[in-house]
Amino acid sequence: MSYLLLVIYIMAFGWWIKSTKTFQTPGLSRNFICFIFLSKVMAGLLYGLIHYNYFKGGDTFLYLDESTLLGSTFLSHPTYYLNSLFGWEVILPNTRVFTYPSSTIFWKDLGTYSLVHIHALLYPFTFGHYHLHIFFIAIIGLFASLNFYNVFRQILDLPKIALIACCFFLPSLTFWTAGLHKDVYVYFGLSLFLLSLLEFQQKKQLFRTTLKLCTAILIIGIIRHYLLVLLLPATLAYLSTLYYSKRILITYLMIYSLLISTVFMLIKFIFGIELFEILVHQQTAFLAETGGSSIQNVTPLKPTIKSILRMIPVAFVNVLGRPFLWECKDFLQVLASFEILSFLGLIATSLSFKKESIKSPNLLVHFIVAYSITNLLLVGLLVSNIGTIARYRAITLGILSALLTHIFDFHKVYSKKSPPAKPHLSSLESSPPKNTNPSPFSKKNNAKLLQ
Helix, strand or coil, rough: HHHHHHHHHHHHHHHHHHHHHHEEEEEEEEHHHHHHHHHHHHHHHHHHHHHHHHCCCCHHHHHHHHHHHHHHHHCHHHHHHHHHHHCCCCCCCCCCCCCCCHHHHHHHHHHHHHHHHHHCHHHHHCCCCHHHHHHHHHHHHHHHHHHHHHHHHHHHCCCHHHHHHHHHHHHHHHCCCCCCCHHHHHHHHHHHHHHHHHEEEEECCCHHHHHHHHHHHHCCCCHHHHHHHHHHHHHHHHHHHHHHHHHHHHHEEEEHHHHHHHHHHHHHHHHHHCHHHHHHHHHHHEEEEEEEECCCCCCCCCCCCHHHHHHHHHHHHHHCCCCCHHHCHHHHHHHHHHHHHHHHHHHHHHCCCCCCCCCCCCCHHHHHHHHHHHHHHHHHHHHHHHHHHHHHHHHHHHHHHHHHHECCCHHHHHHCCCCCCCHHHHHHHHHHCCCCCCCCCCCCHHEEEEE
16 A cells, blocks of 8 residues: 555656646756656665665664654654753653653764654655655655756756766765665755855845755754864855955865864864864764774874874775775675776776866866865765765765766767768769868868868
8 A cells, every 4th residue: 555655656746747847957858857756766765675684774764763653653742742852851651752862962963863853744644654755755866966967067068968977877876865864865955055056156046045055054954964064164265266266276275274273273262172082082983883894993093183184095095995895795895896996987087088178167166176075084084884984975976976077078089989981982973073182381271181
């Protein structure tokens, strides 16, 4: 019965795609958007199947169980839930309900509890069935992908097929943003954030753009609040370049240096702790996690700038190299290894066949590069589990793949692979004789020779 309900949901959403102006997207037909949506539903079902069998349920089914418990018992114990949500002291009911932790744990794992509460609201439509939750996740993923498509088609020079592949069909990005996890919400929040910044640059409908940006900040803040710390300096630098577009690299370096120094001093003098101690604490928390794909012999960070700088090369090796093929223990790790090898291959290919003349990039491109580098660096410094690294880097690698494809010279490569067309015999016989010895001083003839 639940699968029949899924089919009904999909058909109703497909009808909405074809009938509403919301999905009027340049270069994409309504039928193709329906196909993209179905591919996300299938990826979400595969995500659940792999987690159920390979990870014995994992976090994704834990979130499902907790959201189902919260959604199914809210009406019978509304006072308990509302009081707990606002942090008031409550008496735990005798029956089994979703148990709220202490405030310190709640705020530490805010993203987890936000995710659980969001999906608890869907209980009247899902009745606790995983595949029905996937339907709503696929909708969020579709809007996120369309947002990235609308951004990239305006700021990047890509053939249509490459643009579509980068926005909708990158395997790792599609997989990790298709399941019941936090990544799809981060993906959606970032897409809204980038779209808002581009609209600020284009000076479009300031009120709607501001509302969109605030929504993006709220989504990212309640799911992975530390990403706001990475977005802040990049955003300030981007807004600065809108008014002063010269010496962009220096502008970014100055703003990053100034902001990091300011944050370092504020945390030191207000809270009495070092910024580096926070990084050490977070790395320790990741090292304490158990799993079969943990990186061996990880050097613990020390709360000194020397230790952080020494670990930066190792961090990039971890996030842009692991898992190495020789350390893979199962098929999924092999896939993750091929994924990062493919990305490294894309870097080498794009630089080897780079366009001879690339027009000045949109100012948003510099923002994307700055955010992506700091995101990958943070993941490499703190995370010591290969599976977690693969999931955390998926969105960033997907964004960078589009930028790398932007500099790739498709025309040059295509012209090398395509042999010149041979003239037909009849056309040679009917054509008038041509001057086979053009004057070397004729500009017109020289232009023909160059062609």
